[in-house]
Amino acid sequence: MTVTTTGDLPGEVYDVAIIGAGVVGTAIARELARHRLRIALVEASDDVGNGTSKANTAILHTGFDATPGTLEARLVREGYQRLTAYAAETGIPLEPLGALLVAWDAEQLAALPSLAEKAVRNGYDETSILDADAVYAREPHLGPGALGALEVPGESIICPWTTTLAYATQAVRAGVALHLNCPAGAITTGEDHHEIATPRGVLRTRHLVNAAGLYSDEINRRLGHGEFTVTPRRGQLIVFDKFARGLVDHILLPVPTALGKGVLVAPTVYGNVMLGPTAEDLDDKTATGSSADGLASLREKGARIMPELLAEEVTAVYAGLRAATEHGDYQIHADPGRRYVAVGGIRSTGLTASMAIAAHVAELLTECGLDPGPEREIEPVRMPTIGEAFPRPYQRADLIAADPAYGTVVCHCERVTRGEIRDALTATVPPGSLEGLRRRTRALGGRCQGFFCGAAVRAQFDAATAAQDRTEARR
Amino acid sequence: MTPTDRTHRTVDVLVIGAGPAGLALAARLAAAGVDRVEVLDREPQAGGVPRHCHHTGFGLRDLRRVMSGPDYARHHIAAATRAGAVLRTSVTATGWAAPRTVDITGPTGLERITATAVVLATGARERPRSARLVPGTRPAGVLTTGQLQQAVHLHHQHVGRRAVIVGAERVGYSAVATLRRAGAEVAAMVTDQPRHQTHPARHLATRLRSGFPLVTDATVTELTGQGRLESVRLRHRDGRTAAVACDTVVFTGDWIPDHELARSAGIALDPGTRGPAADAEFRTGEPGVFAVGNLLHPVETADIAALDGRLAAGPVLRHLAGRPWTPGALPVRVEAPLLWVSPNRIAPDGPRPPRGRFTLRTTRFLTRPVLTVAQDGRTLHRGRLPRTVAPGRPFHLPADWIVGADAHGGPVRITVD
Ligand SMILES: Cc1cc2nc3c(=O)[nH]c(=O)nc-3n(C[C@H](O)[C@H](O)[C@H](O)COP(=O)(O)OP(=O)(O)OC[C@H]3O[C@@H](n4cnc5c(N)ncnc54)[C@H](O)[C@@H]3O)c2cc1C
Ligand SMILES: Cc1cc2nc3c(=O)[nH]c(=O)nc-3n(C[C@H](O)[C@H](O)[C@H](O)COP(=O)(O)OP(=O)(O)OC[C@H]3O[C@@H](n4cnc5c(N)ncnc54)[C@H](O)[C@@H]3O)c2cc1C
Numbered sequence: 001m002t003v004t005t006t007g008d009l010p011g012e013v014y015d016v017a018i019i020g021a022g023v024v025g026t027a028i029a030r031e032l033a034r035h036r037l038r039i040a041l042v043e044a045s046d047d048v049g050n051g052t053s054k055a056n057t058a059i060l061h062t063g064f065d066a067t068p069g070t071l072e073a074r075l076v077r078e079g080y081q082r083l084t085a086y087a088a089e090t091g092i093p094l095e096p097l098g099a100l101l102v103a104w105d106a107e108q109l110a111a112l113p114s115l116a117e118k119a120v121r122n123g124y125d126e127t128s129i130l131d132a133d134a135v136y137a138r139e140p141h142l143g144p145g146a147l148g149a150l151e152v153p154g155e156s157i158i159c160p161w162t163t164t165l166a167y168a169t170q171a172v173r174a175g176v177a178l179h180l181n182c183p184a185g186a187i188t189t190g191e192d193h194h195e196i197a198t199p200r201g202v203l204r205t206r207h208l209v210n211a212a213g214l215y216s217d218e219i220n221r222r223l224g225h226g227e228f229t230v231t232p233r234r235g236q237l238i239v240f241d242k243f244a245r246g247l248v249d250h251i252l253l254p255v256p257t258a259l260g261k262g263v264l265v266a267p268t269v270y271g272n273v274m275l276g277p278t279a280e281d282l283d284d285k286t287a288t289g290s291s292a293d294g295l296a297s298l299r300e301k302g303a304r305i306m307p308e309l310l311a312e313e314v315t316a317v318y319a320g321l322r323a324a325t326e327h328g329d330y331q332i333h334a335d336p337g338r339r340y341v342a343v344g345g346i347r348s349t350g351l352t353a354s355m356a357i358a359a360h361v362a363e364l365l366t367e368c369g370l371d372p373g374p375e376r377e378i379e380p381v382r383m384p385t386i387g388e389a390f391p392r393p394y395q396r397a398d399l400i401a402a403d404p405a406y407g408t409v410v411c412h413c414e415r416v417t418r419g420e421i422r423d424a425l426t427a428t429v430p431p432g433s434l435e436g437l438r439r440r441t442r443a444l445g446g447r448c449q450g451f452f453c454g455a456a457v458r459a460q461f462d463a464a465t466a467a468q469d470r471t472e473a474r475r
Numbered sequence: 476m477t478p479t480d481r482t483h484r485t486v487d488v489l490v491i492g493a494g495p496a497g498l499a500l501a502a503r504l505a506a507a508g509v510d511r512v513e514v515l516d517r518e519p520q521a522g523g524v525p526r527h528c529h530h531t532g533f534g535l536r537d538l539r540r541v542m543s544g545p546d547y548a549r550h551h552i553a554a555a556t557r558a559g560a561v562l563r564t565s566v567t568a569t570g571w572a573a574p575r576t577v578d579i580t581g582p583t584g585l586e587r588i589t590a591t592a593v594v595l596a597t598g599a600r601e602r603p604r605s606a607r608l609v610p611g612t613r614p615a616g617v618l619t620t621g622q623l624q625q626a627v628h629l630h631h632q633h634v635g636r637r638a639v640i641v642g643a644e645r646v647g648y649s650a651v652a653t654l655r656r657a658g659a660e661v662a663a664m665v666t667d668q669p670r671h672q673t674h675p676a677r678h679l680a681t682r683l684r685s686g687f688p689l690v691t692d693a694t695v696t697e698l699t700g701q702g703r704l705e706s707v708r709l710r711h712r713d714g715r716t717a718a719v720a721c722d723t724v725v726f727t728g729d730w731i732p733d734h735e736l737a738r739s740a741g742i743a744l745d746p747g748t749r750g751p752a753a754d755a756e757f758r759t760g761e762p763g764v765f766a767v768g769n770l771l772h773p774v775e776t777a778d779i780a781a782l783d784g785r786l787a788a789g790p791v792l793r794h795l796a797g798r799p800w801t802p803g804a805l806p807v808r809v810e811a812p813l814l815w816v817s818p819n820r821i822a823p824d825g826p827r828p829p830r831g832r833f834t835l836r837t838t839r840f841l842t843r844p845v846l847t848v849a850q851d852g853r854t855l856h857r858g859r860l861p862r863t864v865a866p867g868r869p870f871h872l873p874a875d876w877i878v879g880a881d882a883h884g885g886p887v888r889i890t891v892d
Contacts, residue, residue, distance in 0.1 A: 238608075243738060286701060289612040313731065314606045318613060394569065394580045397480040404582035409567045412517055415580075434615070449603035452518075454618070455625035455632060462632075 002177045003429055005046065008201045009179060013193050014040045016370065017205035019184045019219055023053040023160065023354045024346055025211035026167035031358035032365075033174035035372035041168075041176055042196075042203060044183035046432030047439075049164030051213045053351065054439060055288065055320030057237065057277060058268060060084065060094065061352045062154040064119035064127060065256060070329045071360075073122055076349045078356035083163070084156070086355060089380060090170075092162045093269035093387020099155035099251035100135060102146050104304070108255040109147045115255070116150060127152050141247040143307050155251050159269050160351050161439035162383050167354070169428045174378040179203075180432065184212070187222045189338050207339045207370050209361060214285045214323050216331075216344035223338055228331040228345050232285050232321035235277025235348075236294040238302070239316040241447050244273040244309055252305060261348065263301045265309065269387035270414070270442060272315055275302040281324070290317050315447050322348045332357070334364040341365060384420060386442050393417050410460065411453040413446025421457065425464035434461055481578070481585040486511040487795060489577060489590035490560075491568045491736060494523020495777045496768025497596030498551035498560075499537065499784030500791070505558035507792055512560040513588070515579065517567040522548025523598060525777050527624040530652055536778035537785070547777060571740050575763045592791050594765045595737055595751065596784070599773035601646070602729040604698070609726075611698035614705070616723045620650045623725050627657045635723030639707045640664040641695055642727035643671035644867025646774070648681050650725045661687035662721045665709060667694045668840065672867040698724065728867055730773035737766065747808065747815030748772060754803035754820040755828040755874075756790035757783065762800040765791060772817040772834055775869060786829045806886040812838045814866075816889055823880040832871040835889070837864050844891040848876055851885045 016032055018025045021043035029041040045051070060083060063076035087094040103109040116127045128151050135149045136142060172178050185197040187208070196203040210219040217230045245267055254262035265275050278294045295317065303310050324347055325331055331345035341364045343357060350357070366372060385392055393399050393406040394415045400407035405419030424431060424440040431437040434457065438444045443457045450457070487509050490497040493516035501514045520526055525533055528544030535541055538550065556562055566581035575593050579586040601619040616635050618626070626632040634657050640647050643666035651661055664671075669691050671678050682689070692712040699706045699718070706718045732750035743760045745752040750773065751759040751766045759766050767787045768780035794800070803822035809815060814836040818828050837844075842863045848856040856876035864870040872889070880887055 239605075289697070289699070290610040292610050292696065295608050295610060313602075314608060316605045317608065317610070391478060394567070395585070396478045397585045398476050398478045400580070400582070400584050401476045407580055407582040407584060408565055409517055409580060412567065415567070415569065447606070448600050448621075449605055449619070451600040451603065451619045451621040452625075454622035455630045458626070458632060459630045 001172050001428060003172055003180065005180045005432060009198065009203050012038065014038045014205040016207040016209060016365065017042060017196065017203055018209040018211055020211040020213055021048040021168060021178065022051050022211065022213050023049060023164045023351050024343055024357055026164050026171060027354040027358035028209055028211060028361050029171035029176045030167040031362050033171045033176050034375050034378055036376065037372060039176045040179060040203060040205060041171065042179045042182045042184055042198065046180050047436040048168040048429060049161060052320050052323060053160060053164050055318050056160055056351055057264065057266065057274065058158055058160045059251060059266065060156040060158040061349055062124050062152060063122050064124040064152050065115065066122055067328060068118065068121040071332060072330045072349060072353070075330065075353040075356040075360060077123055079353035082355035083352065087158065090166045091383045091385060092166055093159040093385070093389060094156055095269055095389050096154065096156040097250050097267065098151060098153040099253050100139065101150040101152065101253045101255050102135065102142065103148050103255055104145055111255055112148060112150045124154065126154060139248065139250060139252065141306055141308050143304050157251065157267060157269050159387055162386065163351065165429060165440060166381055166383050170378060170381045172428050173381070178429065184219065189223065207365055207368060209341045209343060211343045214321055216323065216342060220342045220344060223335065223340050225333070225335065225342060227333055228325040228327060230323045230325055230344065232282050232287065233324040234280045234282055234287060234319055234321055236290045236298065236319040237274050237276030238295065238298055238314055239268065240273045240275065240309055241313040241315050242271045244312040245271050247306060247308055248273055263298060265302065265305050269389065271388040273309060275309065285321065288319050288321060290319050313447060332360065334368055336368040339368050341368065384423065393420055410456055411443035411446060413448050414442040416441045416443040418460070421460050425461065434458060437461055481587045483587045485589045486513045487590065488512045488592045488594065488791060489588050490514040490594045490596055492516060492523065492596035492598055493521035493562060494596060494598050494768060495525060495551055495781035496784040497594065498555045499781040500594060500596065500767060500787050501560035502555040502558045503785050503788035504791060505555065505560040507788060509795065514555065514560055514562050515566045515568055516564050519565050521552050521562050521564055527628045528649065529628045530649065533777050537781040551781065568736055574761060592763050592765060592794050594767060594787065594791065595770055596768045597733040597736060597770050599730045599732045599769040601726060602731055604726050607726065607729065609695050609698060612700055614698065614700035614703050616704035617698065618723065618725050620646050620725060620727045623650055624653050627653050634659055636660060637662045637721045638723035638725055639719050639721045640725045640727060642666060642729065643668065643673065643689060644728045645673045647727040648673050648677055650727050651681050651685055655685055659723065661685050663688050663690050663719050665690045665693050665695060667692065668866060670840065672865040732770045732773045734770065737770065740764065745815065745819040747819065748817055752806065752820050753818055754822065755818050755826050757787040758790065758802035760802065763794065775834065782829065805880060805882060807889065808886050809835065809889045812841070813889060813891060814838050821877050821880065823877050823882050827874045827877065831874050833874055834869045834871055836866065836869065838866050840865055841891060846872060847890050847892065848887060850880055850887045855879045855887065
């Protein structure tokens with residue numbers, strides 16, 4: 001098991017190196033780890049899932065509304081099946097709530113049958129059209145004026161952080177070397193292997209996978225390719241207090257327009273309700289801030305969808321950047337001559353499609369001459385329960401009896417215990433920051449945002465980090 | 476042991492929250508001879524917020540002397556323990572199994588406690604940056620006063636070098652003191668009001684010691700910085716904008732009660748305070764459930780919370796003695812720019828509120844305002860306040876008019892003109 005955060009990279013030549021440890025890169029690492037290969041996963045930041053993968057709307061899509069015939073449509077559909085099964089096996093929080101595409105005017109209402117047909121062409125035939133009464137029976141707090149809806153029972157909510165972490169944990173336990181704080185720079189491609197410059201030395205690998213998200217176009221150019229250019233499309237979101245959870249029981253989607261999927265209202269697996277995202281094309285790949293205009297427009301749309309929601313307290317505001325390109329489909333390309341696969345343009349469905357993208361990339365690598373050898377069983381993982389659909393540690397007498405640390409609540413709003421924080425800090429892929437700890441445990445992610453527990457959580461984090469530094473110094 | 480085993484007990488009074496309000500109440504009840512008074516707190520130490528207010532000024536109204544926050548907390552802990560109340564820490568009330576039956580998690584396991592009276596004394600907190608919808612990036616270095624005080628005074632952690640304080644009511648000035656103690660410079664204090672809202676003497680003393688600029692009539696429009704905070708952007712009411720370089724920002728004031736338990740019991744909240752609606756005897760709408768302290772009036776000083784605790788002992792004792800649960804049913808509401816009134820339920824033939832007066836807050840400065848109390852278009856009281864009232868500071872309204880209210884009429888409304 002290796003996770004490195006500092007120091008020189010090992011001198012060995014890897015069979016495969018993957019650039020980017022987002023949900024896509026970690027899924028690929030996990031998929032390839034099912035074979036006896038020497039694999040490196042390199043990530044520029046200090047944690048896995050620190051890019052787009054940490055800031056999305058966390059919906060596991062059936063793919064009902066994809067453009068039929070595209071690679072995206074196929075991988076989303078397949079990814080949905082695979083991730084649903086994987087979540088059950090690993091304990092990734094997932095709730096199959098179902099979605100309602102709510103029609104607010106006659107034109108939208110008229111569009112519902114064709115959406116149902118499109119779903120069928122995408123292999124999904126469980127939709128049904130509801131009249132206004134049926135919509136309000138399901139969602140009594142919906143704002144006035146809904147005329148009907150398309151019900152998509154398969155749409156689910158999922159924990160994006162646990163998903164990425166589960167892939168990474170399983171990959172690392174199966175032998176993948178995860179190198180954090182390791183941005184890939186210049187790439188020299190030789191007859192036999194690539195040499196990738198990083199601040200931590202040269203990374204050598206026979207095969208290269210580019211899963212660098214927003215930066216996948218730049219890496220792609222370094223390999224001499226120019227199939228696509230990434231234009232970040234920002235999505236801002238508002239997360240409402242857990243008290244809002246009682247207001248909504250489905251994923252409430254707008255009827256899609258030319259401008260994209262539009263603003264939704266959906267519960268989260270942590271028991272909040274979110275409103276968003278916006279869709280703004282930008283040219284700055286670091287512009288993950290929220291804006292006054294963005295928040296105002298969300299509140300305006302939210303007031304129509306569910307007026308009562310706006311009266312609830314806000315727990316968090318965040319923004320993510322989708323890796324949009326000039327194409328309407330994923331940009332997954334193999335260059336067998338260079339033993340290279342680009343996984344770019346994974347737009348707004350990459351969380352859902354991640355496992356299917358990984359399987360697809362594994363096939364492309366074989367076409368690029370990688371001999372994966374026989375498949376092997378890898379150790380299953382079981383992730384901590386941070387979703388609200390199953391009992392959390394603070395609710396479990398058996399856990400607390402075995403270890404009182406699970407009965408000591410540290411983060412009060414999210415009821416995160418000392419034991420869970422300790423476990424996260426000593427896990428296979430430990431957090432590099434308080435932010436990372438929040439994504440693993442929910443500590444600091446609640447309504448008080450640290451008023452009560454901020455200092456205590458930080459104390460536990462600092463103590464664990466200091467202890468780790470001491471062990472490393474002794475080595 | 477199955478995953479859900481709980482031990483089940485009964486007590487006479489279960490107090491949730493061992494801050495000044497909960498402790499003062501428990502001390503009174505135990506001293507009055509109530510057998511089993513149990514006080515829970517989810518923190519590892521009892522004492523509530525004063526534990527981390529390392530400055531003087533506590534105890535004036537309830538103890539008639541002045542001491543530091545931690546000393547004040549210790550005083551109330553000792554008094555409650557001495558009187559015979561049971562204090563338990565690191566124990567969290569997580570929800571309700573039935574009316575007056577509370578589920579609890581602690582290191583020794585899961586419990587369920589049924590009490591004849593449950594008293595909610597869970598305090599209040601400051602709204603964080605996100606709840607105030609301040610746009611921008613999400614860098615480190617964004618705090619509330621509560622977090623700042625705990626970081627510096629309880630955990631001796633490093634906070635930044637240069638801080639902006641958002642808010643100029645008294646707690647903002649506490650933040651200045653804490654930052655000074657931590658060796659950080661105050662780059663500016665910003666308020667959207669035309670003036671600060673603390674006592675002029677305190678303002679002057681703090682300014683003399685720390686010499687920071689007070690920026691009035693300005694709002695925070697954006698936080699910038701990747702990783703660590705780099706600046707706070709401001710917009711002045713007249714349209715001017717500025718960016719203040721800093722690595723820390725402290726959002727102070729803007730209170731919200733910790734009403735989770737109250738709300739999850741289905742107890743009606745007051746739209747102004749956002750705490751449980753409660754009458755002059757601290758009774759909520761839920762039989763046997765009382766509320767005291769900052770949960771009712773976010774935020775008053777600690778001694779006021781402790782006085783609540785003391786005053787609530789009478790009504791709790793009467794409830795234990797079997798008095799029927801008939802809380803004042805008539806709501807008292809305020810209209811903007813007033814923010815809240817406490818108590819906010821009355822019984823016209825019932826007792827007067829504590830100290831014979833209502834406590835109110837405003838959202839903006841009002842110069843000698845005229846207050847009108849009316850019900851169904853009928854004026855019950857009208858009078859000019861003798862001085863200017865400031866946001867973030869209490870002002871009072873005499874309660875004599877309640878006898879004139881109609882118990883069966885509509886809500887009583889307090890307005891200003
Ligand atoms: C607002 C919003 C809502 C969305 N909603 C959904 C949804 O509901 N359902 C869904 O399925 N999908 C959704 N998505 C899409 C989904 O989040 C993305 O498709 C997915 O996270 C992409 O993952 P990734 O691994 O490709 O990219 P990333 O997570 O960005 O990972 C790329 C990684 O590469 C690293 N990197 C970049 N350059 C280098 C380098 N030179 N060297 C080393 N490392 C590098 C980055 O640091 C980053 O960690 C949404 C996206 C957004 C923005
Ligand atoms: C940052 C800050 C600075 C302040 N500075 C001053 C000052 O300088 N001078 C002054 O006079 N006043 C000050 N105040 C106000 C003063 O601290 C409060 O008025 C006083 O502490 C209120 O007492 P309380 O008992 O109502 O609540 P708190 O003191 O807040 O106590 C509430 C207690 O309830 C516990 N609790 C909450 N929920 C649960 C649960 N579910 N289970 C178990 N326990 C629970 C909490 O852990 C906490 O200990 C300040 C307040 C704050 C927030």
